[in-house]
Amino acid sequence: MQARKGVSGLALVLLLAGGGCSGAKPPTRSRPVVEVGDSRVVPGAAAEGRWSVGPLMSLQDGTLVLGDTGFSHRTTDGGGTWRQAAELPSRQLLQLRDGSFCVLDPLTRHAEERGHFVGRGLELADLDDPSSWTEDRWAELPVKVERWTDLHGDDGRPVTTFRFGGPMLELEDGTLLTAKGGNFVGDTAPMPGFIPTKGEKWFKYRTFLLASTDRGRSWHYRSTVAYDGVSGQESFCEPALADLGGGELLSVMRTGRYAPMYQARSMDGGKTWGPPKPLETLGLSPMMAVLPNGALVCSFGWRPFKAIPSQVDGGAYVGALKDYRQRYRSLVGIEDPSAAAGDYVMASFDKGHTWSRPVKVADPLTVGYTLLAPTGSDTCLLLSRRIVIEGLSREEVLQKWESEWHDWNDKSGAVIEAREIRVTR
Numbered sequence: 001m002q003a004r005k006g007v008s009g010l011a012l013v014l015l016l017a018g019g020g021c022s023g024a025k026p027p028t029r030s031r032p033v034v035e036v037g038d039s040r041v042v043p044g045a046a047a048e049g050r051w052s053v054g055p056l057m058s059l060q061d062g063t064l065v066l067g068d069t070g071f072s073h074r075t076t077d078g079g080g081t082w083r084q085a086a087e088l089p090s091r092q093l094l095q096l097r098d099g100s101f102c103v104l105d106p107l108t109r110h111a112e113e114r115g116h117f118v119g120r121g122l123e124l125a126d127l128d129d130p131s132s133w134t135e136d137r138w139a140e141l142p143v144k145v146e147r148w149t150d151l152h153g154d155d156g157r158p159v160t161t162f163r164f165g166g167p168m169l170e171l172e173d174g175t176l177l178t179a180k181g182g183n184f185v186g187d188t189a190p191m192p193g194f195i196p197t198k199g200e201k202w203f204k205y206r207t208f209l210l211a212s213t214d215r216g217r218s219w220h221y222r223s224t225v226a227y228d229g230v231s232g233q234e235s236f237c238e239p240a241l242a243d244l245g246g247g248e249l250l251s252v253m254r255t256g257r258y259a260p261m262y263q264a265r266s267m268d269g270g271k272t273w274g275p276p277k278p279l280e281t282l283g284l285s286p287m288m289a290v291l292p293n294g295a296l297v298c299s300f301g302w303r304p305f306k307a308i309p310s311q312v313d314g315g316a317y318v319g320a321l322k323d324y325r326q327r328y329r330s331l332v333g334i335e336d337p338s339a340a341a342g343d344y345v346m347a348s349f350d351k352g353h354t355w356s357r358p359v360k361v362a363d364p365l366t367v368g369y370t371l372l373a374p375t376g377s378d379t380c381l382l383l384s385r386r387i388v389i390e391g392l393s394r395e396e397v398l399q400k401w402e403s404e405w406h407d408w409n410d411k412s413g414a415v416i417e418a419r420e421i422r423v424t425r
């Protein structure tokens with residue numbers, strides 16, 4: 001596979017500005033070298049829509065599994081070739097250390113007590129027997145998030161019960177963790193640009209953890225990863241979560257359309273967290289993977305500004321850009337964030353205390369939501385979701401997005417672009 005090295009897009013902007021992604025420690029002498037391979041389209045993936053694909057899992061036998069609507073895709077050669085396989089039982093699943101799988105239904109229902117919910121779970125020996133996840137095999141499980149409160153999505157639709165939907169980990173002691181963004185009682189700081197018209201509730205998010213000590217048969221609130229009611233346009237949401245060993249966890253989080261990602265660190269298995277720190281780069285829905293050679297890899301992306309009639313005098317994108325110019329332009333070092341939109345990857349060899357400068361891997365128009373999974377000692381596979389409209393070029397699709405997306409949204413779909421990422425010292 002041919003690969004290319006270097007910095008581009010955001011990385012070049014940060015280099016000229018003298019900035020970078022830093023944490024609590026000064027830069028190390030040995031910066032990660034990030035190589036990005038050529039793009040390959042995953043055949044047939046995401047044909048039904050832009051948001052349906054995922055998760056991307058690296059199984060213990062080296063197989064990569066990509067979920068999709070109605071079926072899954074599998075590769076045994078690091079993404080070179082793919083085959084269709086049975087649909088996954090859920091998008092919320094984790095292979096445990098003993099090789100079995102913990103599966104959760106994302107949806108729950110209210111129990112009698114406030115903040116208590118009833119979910120559904122499944123224990124699987126493997127993913128090759130669809131008969132093992134028939135309806136009668138699912139078991140009810142209790143979920144306790146006592147301070148949880150309902151909220152609204154970007155589209156204004158209410159979310160009235162807790163939903164699973166974040167990354168999942170199994171710690172060395174067998175504890176299962178999942179991270180989630182949402183609101184608790186008392187979280188009432190408004191989001192800039194989100195203007196209620198029918199009583200919607202748009203309050204800055206927090207990121208929190210749920211834990212299970214019985215292989216996923218019950219879940220309870222463990223800790224808040226980050227919340228201050230101030231940071232970011234939307235604040236702490238769409239978390240990535242990495243287990244760095246010895247009880248050390250790292251979470252990287254989105255905070256808005258044009259707001260820097262933040263990270264927070266725990267040294268006790270997620271029971272308590274240090275203060276969140278800005279990473280000085282924009283990003284949506286970060287993903288993280290720990291490679292066998294010790295590299296920590298983080299992928300992310302963001303979309304360019306979108307002007308639609310309902311947002312001429314306000315709205316999420318307008319509010320995000322105004323908030324960025326007031327608070328984050330000097331921190332991030334980009335005058336026009338739309339000009340640097342795309343998908344990126346960065347890496348660290350010191351557990352995220354310092355990061356390499358982000359390398360741009362995909363130009364707009366992408367959804368900005370990447371997927372990431374290890375494939376070898378120093379490699380991982382990064383998937384980008386490119387928005388496409390049949391018969392239009394990339395440039396024409398971007399033009400539609402920027403000026404008249406309300407007329408073209410329903411005509412769009414997506415293709416999945418796969419790239420190998422190699423990280424060395």
